[in-house]
Amino acid sequence: MVEAKKTKSKVEKKTASPAKPKVQKKPAEAKPNAVAKKATVPKVAKKSAKVVIPKAPETEGVCEDRHCAVHKHMSVRGRVFIGTVIKDKMNKSIVVEWPRRVLIRKYERYAKKRSRVSAHNPKCITAKVGDRVKIAECRPISKTKKFVVVEVLK
Ligand SMILES: [Zn+2]
Secondary structure: OHHHHHHHHHHHHHHOOOOOOOOOOOHHHHHHHHHHHHOOOOOOOOOOOOOOOOOOOOOOOOOOOOOOOOOOOOOEEEEEEEEEEEEOOOOOEEEEEEEEEEEEOOOOEEEEEEEEEEEEOOOOOOOOOOOEEEEEEEOOOOOOEEEEEEEEEO
């Protein structure tokens, strides 16, 4: 790590023209950034005031799922996540998983972790294993279900 840094600074000195003095980055800042580039964690939506739900398809009125957010049977608020479906065997439920990073301050590095939640999977959407889905927080539907699938992303 130290060697790499030395070589990097050398290269910078060589390439950098004397007319433009480069601003030296703080090592504390530079380290997490370097790690962040390596990790391929998809962007997860942060807290948003309003959850944007895609417009209901032509099947409007047909959908009889009383927990369907797309057809306005269910109101959503709070957190929105994008994840991958890893289980779809349950009746109108799926398990969605997405990676996240946790900063370990002692080592100034990130650890990979995963979040899993079960979500309601309405009949009009029917997400399958492997699908990337957007889920939105809603009122508790059951003991473990507090999210509903809003759309399948392609
Ligand atoms: Zn529906």
